[in-house]
Amino acid sequence: MKACMVFDIGGTFIKYAVMDKNAQLLVSGKLATPKEGLESFLLTLQRIVEQYSADFDLQGIALSSPGSVNVKTGFIGGASAIPYIHGVNMAGLIRDRTGLQTTIENDANCAALAEGWLGAAKGSDYYICIVIGTGIGGSIVLNQSILRGASLHGGEFGYMIMGAPFQGDPLQATWSHVASTNALVVEVEERKSLGEGMLNGEEVFRLAEEGDPIAQECLAELYKRLAIGIYNLKYALDPQKILIGGGISKRQEVIAGINRELKGLINEISTLSIEVEACQFGNDANLIGALFHFLNDKGRFEE
Template identity: 75%
Template sequence: MKTYMVFDIGGTYIKYAVMNDQALKLESGKIPTPKEGLDVFLQNITEIVTRYAKVFDIQGIALSSPGAVDVKSGFIGGASAIPYIHGVCMTDLLKERTGLEVSIENDANCAALAEGWKGVAKETDYYICVVIGTGIGGSIVMNQTILRGATLHGGEFGYMIMGNPAKDPLQSTWSKLASTNSLVEEVEARKSLAKGTLDGEEVFRLAEDGDPIAKECIVHLYKKLAVGIYNLKYALDPQKILIGGGISKRKEVIEGINHELKQLKDEISTLDISVEACQFDNDANLIGALFHFLKRDAGSGPASHV
């Protein structure tokens, strides 16, 4: 049976799995992301591949990575919590060490591809994925293909300016106004708490316990998210709009955003706009990275099933 070694590179952990061509995990695990630098990182990846290659017929390596990934060259631009992965040709480095073909894709794009292959966007030709976390990112997918843009910034929805452009516009981006991080900071400020006192889970827990400030700030978050999603719908007009990130697992978040979207209608703005949660959580990047690897090879495996 043909199998693939798949890695999801994160700031804290590197998750990995041996998967078949339908994304069934045969083995999996995780290791702390090395702090020492690139050499240790490459050594750790190589050791994992070598170990499983003794047991499985490994056909190649699929990577999910943060940063502005150039899938053609294998270089990772931009910035992330792992500075040493940037500015090198990661695919070539790993191919030299393992002798296997290597593919790489941005982590948010992997999550979106996973939804098109096996998730809620299956059989959907054109959709976008909005990932809400410390900031807001995302992906645009059309006909199984990520729309990357001229500078690999396609889907970077968090850069949209949502506030008053005449007053410090770069402090009013969607990421700064409507991310999970912005929600936490607003609650901390209004409750006169030190920065870093709360996290997103604690804010929602406060709201569930009836805290009026937390409840009000969460409603404000839904409104700000709805406005950005409204803009994306009218600018891009996708068939589906998916919400990812940890916050999307809360049913009340999807319901709250959809409630606010219903308010954004009048005799001119007549579209029925709604969002739905991504299906996959922890495995999304692994599944999407595998799909990206398989799709590179014309006529291989599941590419036609998206």
Template identity: 70%
Template sequence: MKAYMVFDIGGTYIKFAVMNKHGMKLESGKIPTPQTGLEIFLQKTSEIVTQYRQSYAFQGIALSTPGAVDVKSGYIGGASAVPYIHGVPIIELIRERTGLDVSIENDANCAALAEGWLGSAKETDYYICIVIGTGIGGSIVMNHTILRGASLHGGEFGYMIMVDPLNNPLRSTWSQVASTNALVQEVERRKSLEKGSLDGEKVFRMAAEGDAIANKCITVFYKKLAAGIYNIKYALDPEKILIGGGISKRPEVIEGINQELRNLKDEISTLDITVEACQFDNDANLMGALFHFLSIKSTKRGFNLTWQDN
């Protein structure tokens, strides 16, 4: 059976799936991300390919990775929790090990492509995904194409300076003041709890149980997110703004952000700005990586792949 091997490389786990051209998972699993270096990484991923190659005729390998990915050269710039994948010809190294064609794309871009292919932006030509987690990342998609930017930092919304631009601007970026991690740290600080004792799920549970500090911090969290989204809307004016990351699955988060966006309207700022949740969660990066691979192959064959061609 023809299939594709897809990897989503994260700081804690490498998720993998055997997928068909329609984005359906045929097999899947995950392994701890090797901490000892590139050679072990190449060995582990090659072993997974070999294991499933006995049952499937692989047409290629699609990678989703962190970092500033150059999709043409296969090199990854910037920094991430997997340092050894940076600055090396990762797709060439995997191709040498497996003999298969390999594609690579940034993980946030993969999530955005998945939404345009089969998710919340399926009928949308111009949209933005904002991924909220440890930091804030994202992607800009126009005419089904990732807007990468001159330095491959298009969509890195978390670098926006939100407060204190004169005294300490690089300590007040959107990631630092409005990420899920920032929310958790603020609740820990205000409740004098040990750092690392809470996570996002615990904070929202505390709020649901009536904890006043947790509720206050979440309200401020929504305001800070809305301020950044307001800036993005007026700067780029996309058709849709999608919210991804673990918290996007909480309906109260989407409604909380939208309420604060409604509060930002006046006689001058008249746009109706709203956000929607991304449809895909754990599988988004895998699906988007596959779509990216299929797009490259279809272009090389001389025709344009659309969202519906798969």
């Protein structure tokens, strides 16, 4: 059976799947991301490919990766929790090891492409995906293609400065610093006089649900900060749809809270009705998007 080997490279785990051209997962699994270095990483992927090449007619390898991915050269710029993947032709190295044509795309872009192909943005020509986690990232998608920007930083929404630039260091008031899940956790810890790392996002939401006033206040402020950034993006880019991704997007109260704040940003000058939706895909989004990128790049599986 013709299929594609797909990898989602993460700082903690590598997820893998054998997928058909319709994004059906024929096989899937995950294993710890090697810490030893590049050679161990390449050997791990090579062995997985060899394991499944006996049972499937593998047409190629599709990679989802952190960092500033150059899809044309196969190099990964920027930085991530996996230092050894940067500055090398990752697609070329894997192709040389396996003999299979290999494509690579940024993980946030993969998630966005998945939504446009089969998810919440299906049928939309122009949309943005905002991924909220440790920081804030995302993608701009036009006609099923990523708008990458001159330096591959298109969609890096988290760099927007949200505070008054003359009050202290403006780079401490970026959207990632003030409105990410990590920012929420840090703010609650500081206001409750807890040590760093004492809480995580899930625990903050649990505290809010139990009536903790500090957690509730910080969440309300988070929704306002997210709404302001989304308002700016809507007026700057004017997409058809705005999708919210990341673990936080699974909570209906988050989407409702953001939309509630967005409704308050309408007056006689600001007349646009702005609304966000949650991304449809969760853990498999990067795999699905990586496959879409492979199919789009290579055209189709060979007959």
